[in-house]
Amino acid sequence: DADVTQTPRNRITKTGKRIMLECSQTKGHDRMYWYRQDPGLGLRLIYYSFDVKDINKGEISDGYSVSRQAQAKFSLSLESAIPNQTALYFCATSGSVGTEAFFGQGTRLTVV
Amino acid sequence: GQNIDQPTEMTATEGAIVQINCTYQTSGFNGLFWYQQHAGEAPTFLSYNVLDGLEEKGRFSSFLSRSKGYSYLLLKELQMKDSASYLCAVRRSMGGNNRKLIWGLGTSLAVNP
Numbered sequence: 001d002a003d004v005t006q007t008p009r010n011r012i013t014k015t016g017k018r019i020m021l022e023c024s025q026t027k028g029h030d031r032m033y034w035y036r037q038d039p040g041l042g043l044r045l046i047y048y049s050f051d052v053k054d055i056n057k058g059e060i061s062d063g064y065s066v067s068r069q070a071q072a073k074f075s076l077s078l079e080s081a082i083p084n085q086t087a088l089y090f091c092a093t094s095g096s097v098g099t100e101a102f103f104g105q106g107t108r109l110t111v112v
Numbered sequence: 113g114q115n116i117d118q119p120t121e122m123t124a125t126e127g128a129i130v131q132i133n134c135t136y137q138t139s140g141f142n143g144l145f146w147y148q149q150h151a152g153e154a155p156t157f158l159s160y161n162v163l164d165g166l167e168e169k170g171r172f173s174s175f176l177s178r179s180k181g182y183s184y185l186l187l188k189e190l191q192m193k194d195s196a197s198y199l200c201a202v203r204r205s206m207g208g209n210n211r212k213l214i215w216g217l218g219t220s221l222a223v224n225p
Binding site for chain 2: 040041042043044045088090099100101102103104105106108
């Protein structure tokens with residue numbers, strides 16, 4: 001089983017719909033992250049959380065919200081999806097001493 | 113400011129050696145990572161350098177010069193499966209335990225037979 005699991009793996013949704021992407025991890029890490037990846041733009045940080053009570057905006061948080069339900073779970077919501085949120089989304093975790101990040105398999109989201 | 117530069121694309125031949133360069137400009141440097149990412153898949157960790165010098169791990173090695181703001185990833189005995197994007201990421205200390213990862217756009221490596 002993967003250490004960092006994202007669901008769904010693929011999703012097509014309509015403009016204006018609310019959608020939630022979920023992430024769970026079995027690595028026991030405190031830090032969790034949500035990134036989006038677009039061709040030519042690389043990985044961009046949306047939100048990050050250093051523990052259950054600590055949520056921080058990344059560089060492109062507008063249009064997104066997150067919830068850290070437990071140490072192992074970090075979900076990303078698009079309140080009202082728009083086409084330019086079509087991207088590959090990754091959840092990642094890292095240990096509290098800031099070692100390397102471990103990524104989930106990604107969610108390919110298409111907003112039509 | 114903070115910036116990471118790496119070549120967009122590289123091509124190499126199976127069995128050969130390739131060097132992928134990464135230059136960066138940032139304050140509060142706190143380490144440099146290399147990740148491999150196959151198309152449509154998750155990035156996977158390859159190497160980490162925080163001190164100057166060469167880190168070797170099997171066919172892959174990574175070098176860092178902090179004074180020059182420069183790193184390279186060296187891939188030896190190239191295999192077709194090494195065709196992937198290679199991401200350079202710099203960790204920046206923001207004070208206390210707060211660190212930020214800055215990602216390069218990646219170098220797409222094509223290994224030809």
